[in-house]
Amino acid sequence: MPYWRKYRDYTIKTIVWIFALAALGFLFWILSDLVVKGLPNITLDFITGEYNEYKGINGIAPMIVTTIWIISVTLIVSGLIGVFAAIYLAEYSRPGPIVRFIRFALDNLAGIPSIIYGLFGYVFFKNMMKLGFSILSASLTLTIMVLPFIIGSTENALREVNRLYRDGSLALGATKLHTVMNIILPCAAPRIITTMLLTVGRIAGETAAVYFTAGTVYRYPEGIMSSGRTLSVHIYMLAKETGRRGETYASALLLVIFISLIHFIVNAALRAINAKRI
Amino acid sequence: MFQKHVNKGNSSYKQIRSYNNLGLLKSLRSVEHAVIAGIYMKGWDRLLTRITSRKWERAAEVIFLLSALISVFSLAAITVYLFARGFPAIRKIGVINFMFGMQWNPAADNPSYGIFPMIYASAAGTAGAVFLSVPAGLSSAVLLAAVAPSSLAKFIRPCIDLLSGIPSVVYGYFGLTVIVPLISEYLGGPGNSLLAVIILLAVMILPTIIKISENSLRAVPVEIIQGSYALGATKIETVFKVMIPAAGPGILLSIVLGIGRAVGETMAVILVCGNAVQIPRSVLDMVRPMTANIALEMSYADPFHERVLFGTGIVLFMFISALNVVINVLSAHITGQKVSPHSKRVAKPAEIKNVQRNLPNNFLS
Numbered sequence: 002m003p004y005w006r007k008y009r010d011y012t013i014k015t016i017v018w019i020f021a022l023a024a025l026g027f028l029f030w031i032l033s034d035l036v037v038k039g040l041p042n043i044t045l046d047f048i049t050g051e052y053n054e055y056k057g058i059n060g061i062a063p064m065i066v067t068t069i070w071i072i073s074v075t076l077i078v079s080g081l082i083g084v085f086a087a088i089y090l091a092e093y094s095r096p097g098p099i100v101r102f103i104r105f106a107l108d109n110l111a112g113i114p115s116i117i118y119g120l121f122g123y124v125f126f127k128n129m130m131k132l133g134f135s136i137l138s139a140s141l142t143l144t145i146m147v148l149p150f151i152i153g154s155t156e157n158a159l160r161e162v163n164r165l166y167r168d169g170s171l172a173l174g175a176t177k178l179h180t181v182m183n184i185i186l187p188c189a190a191p192r193i194i195t196t197m198l199l200t201v202g203r204i205a206g207e208t209a210a211v212y213f214t215a216g217t218v219y220r221y222p223e224g225i226m227s228s229g230r231t232l233s234v235h236i237y238m239l240a241k242e243t244g245r246r247g248e249t250y251a252s253a254l255l256l257v258i259f260i261s262l263i264h265f266i267v268n269a270a271l272r273a274i275n276a277k278r279i
Numbered sequence: 280m281f282q283k284h285v286n287k288g289n290s291s292y293k294q295i296r297s298y299n300n301l302g303l304l305k306s307l308r309s310v311e312h313a314v315i316a317g318i319y320m321k322g323w324d325r326l327l328t329r330i331t332s333r334k335w336e337r338a339a340e341v342i343f344l345l346s347a348l349i350s351v352f353s354l355a356a357i358t359v360y361l362f363a364r365g366f367p368a369i370r371k372i373g374v375i376n377f378m379f380g381m382q383w384n385p386a387a388d389n390p391s392y393g394i395f396p397m398i399y400a401s402a403a404g405t406a407g408a409v410f411l412s413v414p415a416g417l418s419s420a421v422l423l424a425a426v427a428p429s430s431l432a433k434f435i436r437p438c439i440d441l442l443s444g445i446p447s448v449v450y451g452y453f454g455l456t457v458i459v460p461l462i463s464e465y466l467g468g469p470g471n472s473l474l475a476v477i478i479l480l481a482v483m484i485l486p487t488i489i490k491i492s493e494n495s496l497r498a499v500p501v502e503i504i505q506g507s508y509a510l511g512a513t514k515i516e517t518v519f520k521v522m523i524p525a526a527g528p529g530i531l532l533s534i535v536l537g538i539g540r541a542v543g544e545t546m547a548v549i550l551v552c553g554n555a556v557q558i559p560r561s562v563l564d565m566v567r568p569m570t571a572n573i574a575l576e577m578s579y580a581d582p583f584h585e586r587v588l589f590g591t592g593i594v595l596f597m598f599i600s601a602l603n604v605v606i607n608v609l610s611a612h613i614t615g616q617k618v619s620p621h622s623k624r625v626a627k628p629a630e631i632k633n634v635q636r637n638l639p640n641n642f643l644s
Contacts, residue, residue, distance in 0.1 A: 009515075018418075120577075
């Protein structure tokens with residue numbers, strides 16, 4: 002080996018390390034900035050208090066409640082539709098025009114930016130269906146938005162279930178529906194649950210689509226039809242005013258903590274699932 | 280349910296038989312047992328399951344199909360409503376005037392609706408972000424897939440997942456409070472600028488590029504890597520001359536996906552772009568991309584103005600659709616790639632054992 006190849010390798014390796022460390026350094030910069038500026042502002046009053054810019058109250062409890070509302074409604078609707086659709090694609094579908102249509106639609110939906118979903122939800126759910134600015138119209142909009150992700154990874158989970166279980170169940174005389182409901186779904190359940198958790202993270206972080214469909218009212222929501230402001234929209238509204246650094250950082254930190262918690266749980270769960278498999 | 284059903288029927292049947300002459304009724308602990316036992320003995324249950332299940336079988340299949348079709352309806356509805364809302368306005372303004380008009384002044388007495396500066400800003404922001412992000416992302420992917428020790432890679436990978444999970448509005452706020460002041464302090468200008476947009480978008484598309492590039496680098500068949508080593512190539516030579524070309528389509532896919540994300544990004548961009556409608560003369564000038572335009576003006580737009588904003592949405596949508604076509608072609612190419620004939624896998628005895636171990640304990644009982 003000519004001597005210079007070694008040095009060229011070292012050089013390239015160093016460059017790779019520098020680029021990669023710069024990329025990772027940015028992440029730690031963001032996280033540390035959030036923690037340093039946000040953590041001192043997180044107090045019990047802040048989490049449990051109401052918000053009113055005129056009275057000078059700076060709580061975020063109504064936003065947390067709205068976020069939870071939207072997450073739950075979206076999860077129920079999109080979970081049902083998504084798992085059913087994935088069952089169709091993984092177990093029932095035969096290659097043909099229908100499946101091609103569905104896959105085409107899913108591929109395209111996955112790429113559409115959230116602001117387009119926001120516009121669609123604004124015209125369709127808010128104006129056409131007369132749902133107004135409400136948790137329901139936000140949830141339905143978000144449902145369409147997260148469907149490709151849920152269907153895709155649930156389908157993968159269903160397909161990864163061992164063939165032997167399926168064949169065994171069918172050989173014992175169970176019908177296809179029985180097999181799907183009692184053998185395949187329970188086997189795929191851990192993966193489906195992790196998918197749902199990741200979906201929760203995406204819903205919690207979504208801003209543009211929610212901003213157009215749920216509104217920006219900072220009251221406690223009274224039900225599914227009332228308007229509300231999620232935590233991420235709240236961060237956006239606060240960010241536009243300059244004098245509210247502390248609260249904004251604290252809200253952002255809470256949101257990031259929530260989402261990283263989800264990621265942590267999902268990672269641990271996936272590791273456990275994979276360990277069990279091998 | 281099926282399995283439990285059989286077990287229950289079986290056990291109560293045995294129970295009944297063993298207490299045969301002591302009086303059947305005494306041995307039945309509950310009405311449920313009686314019913315199950317009765318049905319089981321008469322052979323009704325098979326009939327019953329067959330009738331009900333056949334009905335359910337059809338119904339369930341239809342429900343599953345309808346759920347799957349919801350995605351098709353949604354895509355159709357999104358397209359139709361977007362065009363129905365926005366296209367009449369574009370036609371009234373004129374496609375050329377709309378796409379290439381330089382003046383955006385919807386509030387004036389004689390309003391003008393030209394979005395070319397915004398298209399330019401979106402394109403410039405995305406191009407800059409890709410220019411910054413591809414070297415860093417590809418390096419990180421190479422590092423994770425081949426160079427870094429696996430313990431470090433195991434630590435870094437969840438961090439990158441987390442990076443992709445951080446909401447865009449949080450990125451935007453970080454950009455607003457940290458990057459924007461830094462730019463205005465060291466480079467001059469207002470700080471809210473094209474440069475801030477580029478930096479922010481570059482960070483936001485990094486996870487996409489790293490993850491998908493790394494996966495496709497890992498998917499390179501091990502034979503050609505070993506072949507490269509066998510010919511005397513060093514690790515770095517193998518990575519850059521063998522693995523990256525072999526993973527080319529995947530890396531390209533990651534970049535295209537990144538472009539899609541950057542073009543559609545709204546909430547992060549809106550906070551740092553400065554929102555002035557102009558063609559930037561340098562990266563330090565304020566800009567307003569298309570997404571920011573929609574989100575900013577939607578709340579106070581009059582009906583026609585609103586339709587024009589939907590028209591902006593159409594332009595965005597068309598661009599994303601074109602990208603989607605590229606993405607679909609690329610991913611079809613990747614999944615359709617034939618695995619080399621040498622990597623035909625033969626199940627080893629250990630794997631067969633694993634399959635057996637994977638069966639749940641009560642599966643055959």
